[in-house]
Amino acid sequence: MTPFRRVALLGIGLVNGSLALVLRREGAAEEIVACARREATRRRALERGLCDRAVADPAEAVEGADLVVLGVPPGAMGEVARAMAPGLDTAAIVTDVGSVKAQIVHDVVPHLPDPSRFVPGHPVAGTEHSGPDAAFDTLFERRRVILTPIEDTDPAAVRRVRELWELTGAEVDLMTPEHHDRVLALTSHLPHLIAFTIVGTVADLEKQTRSEVFKYAAGGFTDFTRIAASDPTMWRDVFLNNREAVLEMLGRFTEDLVRLQRAIRWGDGDTLFELFSRTRAIRRAVIRAGQAYERRPVPPEAAGGNGEEENGG
Amino acid sequence: MTPFRRVALLGIGLVNGSLALVLRREGAAEEIVACARREATRRRALERGLCDRAVADPAEAVEGADLVVLGVPPGAMGEVARAMAPGLDTAAIVTDVGSVKAQIVHDVVPHLPDPSRFVPGHPVAGTEHSGPDAAFDTLFERRRVILTPIEDTDPAAVRRVRELWELTGAEVDLMTPEHHDRVLALTSHLPHLIAFTIVGTVADLEKQTRSEVFKYAAGGFTDFTRIAASDPTMWRDVFLNNREAVLEMLGRFTEDLVRLQRAIRWGDGDTLFELFSRTRAIRRAVIRAGQAYERRPVPPEAAGGNGEEENGG
Numbered sequence: 223m224t225p226f227r228r229v230a231l232l233g234i235g236l237v238n239g240s241l242a243l244v245l246r247r248e249g250a251a252e253e254i255v256a257c258a259r260r261e262a263t264r265r266r267a268l269e270r271g272l273c274d275r276a277v278a279d280p281a282e283a284v285e286g287a288d289l290v291v292l293g294v295p296p297g298a299m300g301e302v303a304r305a306m307a308p309g310l311d312t313a314a315i316v317t318d319v320g321s322v323k324a325q326i327v328h329d330v331v332p333h334l335p336d337p338s339r340f341v342p343g344h345p346v347a348g349t350e351h352s353g354p355d356a357a358f359d360t361l362f363e364r365r366r367v368i369l370t371p372i373e374d375t376d377p378a379a380v381r382r383v384r385e386l387w388e389l390t391g392a393e394v395d396l397m398t399p400e401h402h403d404r405v406l407a408l409t410s411h412l413p414h415l416i417a418f419t420i421v422g423t424v425a426d427l428e429k430q431t432r433s434e435v436f437k438y439a440a441g442g443f444t445d446f447t448r449i450a451a452s453d454p455t456m457w458r459d460v461f462l463n464n465r466e467a468v469l470e471m472l473g474r475f476t477e478d479l480v481r482l483q484r485a486i487r488w489g490d491g492d493t494l495f496e497l498f499s500r501t502r503a504i505r506r507a508v509i510r511a512g513q514a515y516e517r518r519p520v521p522p523e524a525a526g527g528n529g530e531e532e533n534g535g
Numbered sequence: 536m537t538p539f540r541r542v543a544l545l546g547i548g549l550v551n552g553s554l555a556l557v558l559r560r561e562g563a564a565e566e567i568v569a570c571a572r573r574e575a576t577r578r579r580a581l582e583r584g585l586c587d588r589a590v591a592d593p594a595e596a597v598e599g600a601d602l603v604v605l606g607v608p609p610g611a612m613g614e615v616a617r618a619m620a621p622g623l624d625t626a627a628i629v630t631d632v633g634s635v636k637a638q639i640v641h642d643v644v645p646h647l648p649d650p651s652r653f654v655p656g657h658p659v660a661g662t663e664h665s666g667p668d669a670a671f672d673t674l675f676e677r678r679r680v681i682l683t684p685i686e687d688t689d690p691a692a693v694r695r696v697r698e699l700w701e702l703t704g705a706e707v708d709l710m711t712p713e714h715h716d717r718v719l720a721l722t723s724h725l726p727h728l729i730a731f732t733i734v735g736t737v738a739d740l741e742k743q744t745r746s747e748v749f750k751y752a753a754g755g756f757t758d759f760t761r762i763a764a765s766d767p768t769m770w771r772d773v774f775l776n777n778r779e780a781v782l783e784m785l786g787r788f789t790e791d792l793v794r795l796q797r798a799i800r801w802g803d804g805d806t807l808f809e810l811f812s813r814t815r816a817i818r819r820a821v822i823r824a825g826q827a828y829e830r831r832p833v834p835p836e837a838a839g840g841n842g843e844e845e846n847g848g
Contacts, residue, residue, distance in 0.1 A: 297804075346751050346753050347753060350815075350818065365753055366750060366751055366753065368751070395750075404744075405744065405747045405748065405751055406751065408736075408737060408740075408744075408748055408756070409748050409751045409752055409755065409756040410751070410755045410756065411755075412733065413733065413755035413756050413758070413759055414755050415792075415795060415799075416729055416733065416792070417755070417814075418795070418810060418811055418814050419788060419791050419792045419795055420725065420726065420729065420788055420791075421814040421817050421818075422791055422810050422813060422814055423721075423784075423787050423788050423791045424721060424817065425813050425814065425817055426787075426791075427721070431717075431718065431721075433824075434718045435718065435721055435722050436820050436821050436823075436824035437679060437708075437824055438659050438679055438681070438718055438719065438722045438723070439722055439821050439824065440659050440660060440678055440679065442722065442723045442724075442726035442727050442730070442762055443721070443722040443723065443726050443821075444821060445726070445758040445759075445761070445762060446726055446758075447814075447817055447818045447821045448758070448818065449755055449758060450811075450814035450815070450817065450818065451814065451815045451817075451818035451819075452811075452815075454807075454808050454811035454812045454815060455808065457807070457811050458804050458807040458808045458811060459804075461799045461807055462799070462802055462804055462807070465799055465800070465802075468799060469796065469799060469800060471736075472792075472796055472799075474736050474739075475732060475733055475736050476789075476792070478732050478733075478735055478736045478739075479728075479729070479732045479785075479789070482728060482731070482732055483782065483785055486774045486775070486778055486781060486782060486785075487778070487782060489775055489778070491610075491771050491772075491775055494770070494771040494774055494775070495767050495768065495771045497731060497735050498731055498763075498765075498767035498770050498771060499767045500735060500738050501730075501731050501734040501735055501738065501760075501763035501764065502663075502763070502764045502765075502767060504734050504737065504738055504760055504763065504764075505663065505734075505760045505761065505763065505764035506764075507749050508749050508752050508756075508757060508760045510749075511746075511749035511750050511752065
């Protein structure tokens with residue numbers, strides 16, 4: 223891939239920080255400029271070598287850049303786009319890494335000098351950690367990146383952004399912003415909403431019971447606490463900016479939950495068994511799709527050898 | 536620990552099979568007899584060295600045993616206890632590994648010649664796999680085992696069962712059966728119910744969307760599919776046998792979910808942000824309680840080194 227001359231990363235947390243590490247490793251950017259409001263973030267980004275320069279002003283950050291990556295929470299995308307516009311080269315490709323797409327397109331496009339250079343995107347990868355210290359260069363490996371070009375988007379700009387993500391080890395797919403939002407509502411947004419809820423339900427328990435819940439969390443609760451430790455600002459913005467799709471999927475989920483509640487109340491074991499057998503089969507389909515590896519719980523000191531095993535095909 | 540003369544394992548799946556491997560490793564049983572209805576299960580248990588003999592009849596299995604471990608699904612405990620009773624030595628200690636306790640006590644006790652020798656128990660450990668092939672000897676390491684003695688239980692029998700579980704590397708706690716059922720309803724049963732539900736919601740989608748959900752599952756859905764792949768028979772029995780506590784906790788969860796639904800619908804970002812910040816703090820509490828290790832997603836070939844990291848204290 224022809225290297226970018228100057229890449230401007232607006233926001234330098236888990237995702238943009240990890241992208242920076244890949245750009246470095248692959249020699250894909252002659253210069254990286256990071257933009258962050260907080261001084262501590264800029265300092266850590268420089269200390270970790272995520273960028274050559276770190277500035278606070280978006281317009282200054284994008285000056286002379288041929289690629290701009292918006293990596294701020296979804297609710298801040300429009301404002302950052304507005305703030306960077308005065309410094310933006312009309313030929314610069316602009317992309318983003320937001321977890322919702324239609325609303326971001328709606329918020330960002332009005333501020334761009336040339337919307338044909340805008341390639342909305344979403345790397346479907348993450349951890350429960352955030353900030354520049356959370357970045358690592360294999361975050362995107364074997365993950366999916368969804369690009370959601372709009373009607374105006376120049377195919378050449380899409381190709382360039384696709385090449386960029388392929389460098390990270392991700393597979394790139396294209397779909398419309400609206401379709402993205404419906405699929406992700408179910409695979410990501412609803413699971414997060416549920417995890418936040420159940421962990422919150424525990425937080426509201428009387429103190430004694432709560433500490434017992436932590437003690438016995440290995441029974442299933444642990445997985446939920448990891449999901450529910452994700453970045454609060456980003457997730458608030460996801461739900462506010464993908465409202466329709468999340469509410470629809472939540473409605474389906476609630477109907478199904480009420481059906482199970484009824485089966486439990488009335489001792490209807492057949493309904494429970496039939497569902498649990500179907501969901502077990504789904505696990506195998508997810509493993510076949512390459513999105514999960516089988517693993518066994520391992521104590522940390524034993525993690526050198528048998529921690530993660532792939533049995534999927 | 537003084538070894539047991541003969542241990543009878545009624546059911547030889549993930550939990551009893553893993554216990555058998557520990558008994559072998561620690562030389563804690565002179566002889567192990569397994570009991571399973573299915574011929575294929577008995578053959579695999581013998582092939583893997585989980586037992587010295589494998590039989591189909593519970594009464595035959597417990598003959599001459601000084602320790603009996605009931606390791607069948609909760610709904611089958613009473614029937615197995617009834618079936619073994621004719622062969623049972625009155626001095627034999629009887630324990631179980633069921634995930635619910637009050638109902639099992641209720642079902643098992645009437646069949647025992649001497650209820651003072653009954654020590655109900657629950658090792659809080661598991662994977663989504665089941666059967667004798669799923670067994671491994673570190674399943675219980677750093678996990679909790681809850682013993683729930685009843686009023687009649689002889690303290691000497693409790694001590695003996697506690698010693699047994701401590702051999703596995705688990706920490707042993709005591710509580711009443713009823714208290715156990717309330718705590719586990721929240722830490723384990725409700726998370727499983729929710730995971731089964733959401734994975735079922737996806738299973739009901741039209742085929743095209745469903746295959747996309749698998750593709751993009753890395754966004755949060757994967758964790759749910761792992762939980763929802765757990766043994767269907769066992770989980771049906773858990774819900775049917777811990778009905779009251781599960782329905783109560785489900786009620787609390789649903790109230791909280793409806794509150795979030797309303798916040799999303801009305802664009803109330805403050806409510807969302809406040810909750811998500813609290814749940815992030817809970818993760819730290821669970822890690823402090825030693826029930827979770829921080830980890831980053833790692834592709835399988837890289838799992839040799841950095842797969843699991845412990846940052847907890």
